Amino acid sequence: MKTIWDRPTRLGHWCLAICVTLNLFVLESGEVFHQWTGYVALVTVLFRSVWGFFGAEASRWSSQPLAPSQVLGYMKAGFREPGGAEQAAGHNPLAAWTYVFLWLLVVALAVSGFMMGLDAFWGEEWLQELHEAFANAVKVLVLVHFMGIVIDSIRYRRKTWMRMIRGS
Numbered sequence: 083m084k085t086i087w088d089r090p091t092r093l094g095h096w097c098l099a100i101c102v103t104l105n106l107f108v109l110e111s112g113e114v115f116h117q118w119t120g121y122v123a124l125v126t127v128l129f130r131s132v133w134g135f136f137g138a139e140a141s142r143w144s145s146q147p148l149a150p151s152q153v154l155g156y157m158k159a160g161f162r163e164p165g166g167a168e169q170a171a172g173h174n175p176l177a178a179w180t181y182v183f184l185w186l187l188v189v190a191l192a193v194s195g196f197m198m199g200l201d202a203f204w205g206e207e208w209l210q211e212l213h214e215a216f217a218n219a220v221k222v223l224v225l226v227h228f229m230g231i232v233i234d235s236i237r238y239r240r241k242t243w244m245r246m247i248r249g250s
């Protein structure tokens with residue numbers, strides 16, 4: 083089977099998934115491990131955004147169907163890609179936007195987390211609440227991500243969840 087998700091994209095995916103899971107559910111919030119895990123997540127996202135210029139076709143920024151017309155077209159077609167399963171090899175427009183928001187939220191978490199450590203913002207409650215709101219938004223998007231994987235596997239009768247493992 084043709085590889086769609088190259089190795090760096092897959093490695094980045096699992097690194098990000100592990101960091102996010104650790105920081106949301108495992109590590110003591112705010113402690114030093116939490117902070118470093120958050121920065122590893124940030125580096126992963128930065129790497130992924132650069133990889134979007136060099137990676138295999140499906141991983142490239144230029145292949146992401148982010149244009150409003152693509153999103154509307156996809157929704158009007160009843161959440162189907164015009165070219166069927168063949169076209170549906172990369173991210174669909176809604177999935178692509180979900181990932182963009184996820185990446186932006188990880189950057190926002192790292193920035194707000196860093197700011198919490200500065201003297202100027204020490205103990206500021208609004209900043210802690212903002213950080214928590216970003217983390218809650220990540221939880222919602224991960225849930226949307228899982229629902230998308232289930233829907234995609236039913237629609238195209240394929241093991242979608244295996245795609246970030248096998249790459250195809």
Ligand code: HEM
Pocket residue numbers: 091094095098099100102103130141171172173174177178181184185224227231242243244245246
């Ligand atoms: C906290 C956990 C997770 C996060 C934050 C996350 C995040 C992401 C992101 C950002 C992408 C885009 C990948 C890229 O273009 O570089 C992605 C794609 C994908 N993820 Fe996850 N993921 C998580 C867990 C999982 C799990 C547990 C599975 C499978 C069992 C999975 C399967 C996939 C698949 C198959 C895709 C590609 C789907 C598509 O073509 O749109 N993810 N995920």
Ligand code: HEM
Pocket residue numbers: 101102105106111112113116117118119120121123188191192193194195196198199210213214217220
């Ligand atoms: C993937 C990235 C991250 C996620 C998902 C995340 C998630 C969270 C969550 C869920 C909490 C608990 C919020 C609450 O209920 O009060 C928290 C707290 C905290 N996080 Fe993060 N975080 C991330 C990155 C970072 C980074 C990079 C730093 C610092 C460098 C940081 C510093 C803190 C601190 C200091 C607290 C404690 C805030 C308080 O005292 O209420 N976080 N984070």
